[in-house]
Amino acid sequence: MFKPIKNKKVYEYVIEQIQQMVMDGALKKGDRLPSERELAEQLQVSRTSIREALRALEVIGLIETKQGEGNFITGKIEDNLFEPLxxxxxxxxxxxxxxxxxxxxIEVEAVTLASERIKQEELKELERLLYGMRDTNDEKESAKLDKEFHFTIAKATGNYLIVSLFHIISSLIESFIENARFKILRRTENKKILFEQHREIFINIKERNSKKAKSLMAEHLEFVNKIIINK
Amino acid sequence: MFKPIKNKKVYEYVIEQIQQMVMDGALKKGDRLPSERELAEQLQVSRTSIREALRALEVIGLIETKQGEGNFITGKIEDNLFEPLxxxxxxxxxxxxxxxxxxxxIEVEAVTLASERIKQEELKELERLLYGMRDTNDEKESAKLDKEFHFTIAKATGNYLIVSLFHIISSLIESFIENARFKILRRTENKKILFEQHREIFINIKERNSKKAKSLMAEHLEFVNKIIINK
Structure with a gap:
């Protein structure tokens, strides 16, 4: 299982071994790592090096430390404390x-794939989010539903990498384009236009009309981008 | 500049402060961080917490430690020790x-944008890589030139995020699709086909014919993907 470590930059090797065990399938989501002391003994390195490695893995979002219980493999990319990108x-x-x-x-291609692959329960979820957007007067709630609508489309591709990229891009938007979704919704006429755009996208996904869904998503994002850029 | 820290999970706050200083533009590429001792004093935390934070930032690839010189901000996403994705x-x-x-x-859209935005020196670089691929008989060298050809197209979009995604996807391919480029090149008839595909892509980029470059890239990657999947 774990191999003893020689050499310098010890914490790097600790990380490499844990990374390798994940890549080999020896460590899975939800698995508990051995305790710091056990790891130090198995790898024959100091507890300080083990702690440094574990901290780094926690920052990346690979492990989660539960007080009194130990360190668990999580693998939630959306939970990382740090946004490297x-x-x-x-x-x-x-x-x-x-x-x-x-x-x-990403989203124009995602909607194309989603139209071909979406499952019944995801269609229902899209519909729920769509009418949620129509029925709320709360701008923050509306922005949240809007994001979830797009996220559900990403998930419906069945491509985990597209879902990951969706998260990465969302956090970039939140870091660099302050209150983007919020700003767009501030104007009442936009709210109606946006509902209509989302509704048409939904209908075409539902009818598995991927070409039309694709061009509607392109138009929708051009509309949104124009507002964001001009403010 | 740095503010003293209260509270638990100390190393997280250290990371947050450094991250925030980058986001505010107070720390730039190449900047040297204060020493561990200075950071510990300024933030009023233990040197252990500082060291844990710095280790994590090193793993992510945000800082680089030079023996005897200190910690420097690098920001090379391609240099991270860990591949979170x-x-x-x-x-x-x-x-x-x-x-x-x-x-x-990503690459089909990248070549479309590159055809509109590419600079003279990038065109020259593409041409050099193209004829390098034709002239070498070394499979590893050829795979390297092939990757650089695609990377140059990503760079020619002028979009840093596309370049980042190119790196992320390349390291995923290297992790999950062993020897992909290598396998493809093993067969001599493939070598000729691939050279021809790259040549046509190059010509259409050069002629700023983005539509044709796009469809050629799509065909090229379908050809490549088919070989990889069937092996």
Whole structure:
């Protein structure tokens, strides 16, 4: 199972071994890691190195520490404490418009795939979110339902990587385009237009009309992006 | 600048403060962080907490430790020691075919944008890589040039997020689809077909014919994906 470690930068090797065990399938979601002391003994390194490695894995969102219970493998990308891509994007002077460009690419293709693959319960969920958006007068609630509508489409592709990218792009939008969804909804006429756009997208997904759903999603995101860019 | 820290899970707050300083533009690429001792004093936390935070940031690839010189902000997403998305993908039982699907989405759109935005020196670089692929008989070298050809197209979009996604997808392919590029090149007739496909893509980018470049890239990746899936 765990192999003893030689060499320098000890915590890196600890991380590598845990990473490798996940990649080999030896560690799965929900599994509890051995205690710090056990890990230190098995890998023959100091508890400090073990603690450093575990902290890093917690920051990344790979493990979750439950007080008194130990460290568990979680693997929820949406739960990480740190947003590496947001920080990288900032350091590399990325342009916020780049985020909107990529969002459109991903979501336009996602709706195409979703139209072919969506399950009955996901269609019901889309419908529930759609009428939720129509019926609420709370802007924050509406923005939340809007995001969930798009997220449900990403999930309906059945492609876990598309779902991951959806999360990454959402957190980039939240970091770099402040209150984007909120701003859009502030104007009442927009609310009606947006409901209509979402409704038409929903109908075409439901009718498995992927080409039409695709062009409607492109139009919808062009409309949204224009508002965000001009503010 | 740095504010003293109260409360529990101390290393998280240290990370948050450093992350925030990057997001505010107070820390830039190449900047040196204060020493562990200085950080511990400024934030009024233990050196252990500082060290834990710095380790985590090193794993993520945000900082680089140079022996005897200190910790520097790097921001090279391609240099991180850990591949969070690969591990998440594994834990969430992602299907390797999902990676190929997303790769096609990103690269087909990237070549469309690249055809509109590419600079003279990037065109020259593409041409150099193309003829490098034709002239080498070394399979590894050829696979490397092939990857660089696609990477140059991603860069030519001028969209940093597309470049980041290209890196993420490349490392997923390397983790989940062993020797993908290598396998494809093993057969001599493939080598000729691939050179021809890349050549045509290059010509259409050069002629700013984005529609044709797009459909050629789609065909190229369908060809490649088919070989990878059937092996």
């Amino acid at each position: 947001s920080v990288m994007f900032m350091l590399n002077k990325g342009n916020p418009i780049d985020i909107l460009e990529v969002r459109k690419i | 690969s591990v998440m993908f594994m834990l969430n039982k992602g299907n390797p075919i999902d990676i190929l699907e997303v790769r096609k989405i």
